[in-house]
Amino acid sequence: MTTLDDLDTPIFDGRAAQLGYPLNAMCFSFNDAGNRARFLHDAEAYFDEFGLSEDQRQAVRERDVLRMIALGGNAYYLLKLANLLGMDVQDIGAQQTGLTRADFQAKLQAQGA
C-alpha cells in the first residue's frame, strides 16, 4: 500500500486493491444480515470462504485497524467490519492514533475551535 509522503495517509491504489481483495470482499458481504450472522457464528470458517491471508485473519482477530489497512483494507469497506466488531468511527480513530476515545473526540472538537 502506498502512503502519501510523510502524512501517513493511506492511498488505496491498485496495489492495495489487489492485496486487500479477499478482506474487502468479506467486508462487502456484510451488507447482508445473514452473512453478518454467519461471520459472528464462525469467523474462521468465514475467513476460509473469502480466502483471507493468514496475516489478514490475524489482523481481524486482533481488531488491528492499521494492520488491516496495511494489508489492503479499504477505509470505507472496513467500517462494515468495524461495526460488526462493535467499533464506530471514533473507536477506529482512537485506536489508529493511539488515543483514548475521549481524547480522540477532544481532538476532533479542538479542531473546530
Added chain:
Amino acid sequence: MATIVGGIGTSHVPAIGAAIAREQQQTPQWKPFFDAYAPAQAWLEAARPDVAVVFYNDHGLNFFLDAMPTFAVGAAAEYRNADEGWGLPVTRPFTGDPELSWRLIEDLVEEEFDITSCQKMLVDHAFTIPMKLLWPNGASVRVVPIAINTVQHPLPSPARCFKLGQAVGRAIERWDGEARVVVIGTGGLSHQLDGSRAGFINKPFDRLCLKEIVEEPRCLTHYSVRELVALAGGQGVELLMWLAMRGAVGEHVARVHTHYQVPISNTAAGLLVIEPDVHGECPAFALGQGEGSSLDQL
C-alpha cells in the same frame, strides 16, 4: 429547454442518518446542524425543482472492486436503498427520470466522457442522507444519481470532475421540456478515517473551498488528487462531488446559504446553496444574444 435552478453541496456523514433515525434533530448536540438546513429547504420550496441530479460517491453498497466505474450514471425508473451493514434504516425508493438519464448518457459520451450507465443502481447513505436533509418530509423530485469513484485510486482529478459537471450542465440545458433541475454534490468537507492521521480536519482549507467554489472554482481544480488528499484528508477528497456540482450550475453563481460546523462525527460538515447569477453573466448572454447557455463560452 430545461432550467438549472441552482446547486447544493452537503456533507453525507452516516452519523447524520443515525441522528435522524433516533429523532435527535432538536437535541442540543444536533440542533445547530439540522437547523442550518432550514434555509436550504426554504430555497428549494421557492425554486420548485422537478428533478435532482445528484453527484455522490458509493461506499460499497452498489459497487465493489470487481468492477469499479470512475463515473456511473443512473438510468433507472426507481432507485432503492439497502442495508449497508451498520444499522441505518433502509429508506423508501426514489423515483428516477430515465429520459433525463439517457439524455445525460448520450451527451456525456458524445463529449468523450466514457461513463458507465446503470439501469440498476442501489443508492447508499451518500445519496439518501442529503435527500432527507433537504426534503425531510420526503423527496418531491425525480432523481438522477451520478456516482464518482472515491474508493480506489486513481480517482478522477478535480479538473476532470469539474468538466464532467460542466458537461452535465450543458446536457440539462439542451434537454427539451420545461423541467426545473437542481444539482447536488454530496460529501466532505475535510476528514480522514484511516491511518495515524485519522481525525484530521483542515478548517482553513474548508473555508477556502467554501469561498472559492462560489467565486473562483478553478482555484480548486488546479489541485491534483494527492494534493487534495493532503489538504482535505483521505476522505475529504469527496470535494470532487462539490466540484462536479459547481461545474454544472454555470459560470456565474450567487451564494444563497452557507453553513460550516466542526465536527460532525469525525468530519467537518459543510452546506452550500448557490444559484445562477444572471447579473454576473456577460452582456451578450444577458441580452439574450448568446448561443445556448453561458457554459458554452468556457
